[in-house]
Structure formats: structure tokens, C-alpha cells
Amino acid sequence: MAKRTEDPADRPPSQLEREIEETRERLAGTIDELLFRAHPKTIVGREVAGVKAFFVDHATGEPRTENILKVVGGVAAFVAVLVVIRRTTR
Numbered sequence: 001m002a003k004r005t006e007d008p009a010d011r012p013p014s015q016l017e018r019e020i021e022e023t024r025e026r027l028a029g030t031i032d033e034l035l036f037r038a039h040p041k042t043i044v045g046r047e048v049a050g051v052k053a054f055f056v057d058h059a060t061g062e063p064r065t066e067n068i069l070k071v072v073g074g075v076a077a078f079v080a081v082l083v084v085i086r087r088t089t090r
Contacts, residue, residue, distance in 0.1 A: 054067055055067055055068055055071075
């Protein structure tokens with residue numbers, strides 16, 4: 001089913017100007033949103049919020065002990081592997 005398009009020459013100039021202005025406003029809003037989302041402070045804020053959400057239950061404010069223990073265990077295992085590798089290479 002083909003879509004009929006209206007010839008821009010058939011529309012009054014005021015309608016074309018209004019459509020152009022609406023398009024400009026939409027594009028300006030989109031650019032502003034992209035600049036905000038790509039700003040380093042915004043990115044850091046999102047990442048910090050994500051890390052906090054991983055370690056703290058948002059509803060209760062209590063620390064998520066299971067997640068904290070997982071990270072501490074992973075770090076301890078990594079350090080242990082480094083120590084073993086360092087001792088075996090000496």
C-alpha cells in the first residue's frame with residue numbers, strides 16, 4: 001500500500017515555516033538531551049548510582065551483605081592468585 005505524500009509546493013509558506021520551526025525545536029531538544037546524557041558528570045553520576053544500588057538496598061537503606069561478600073571474596077581470590085604467581089616466578 002503506497003503512501004501518498006503531499007507536495008511541499010502545494011502548502012502555504014506559513015505551514016512550511018511552522019513545520020520547519022517544529023522540526024528545529026525537536027532537534028534542539030534531542031541535541032540537548034544527548035549532550036546531557038554524554039556529559040562526564042552525568043555518566044559518573046549514573047555509574048555511582050549503579051554501584052550504590054548494587055551494594056545498598058534502595059527500599060530499606062540496608063547494605064546488601066551478600067553482594068559485599070562476593071566482591072570482597074573476589075578481591076581476596078585475585079590477591080591470592082597474584083601472590084602465588086609472584087612466589088612461583090621467583
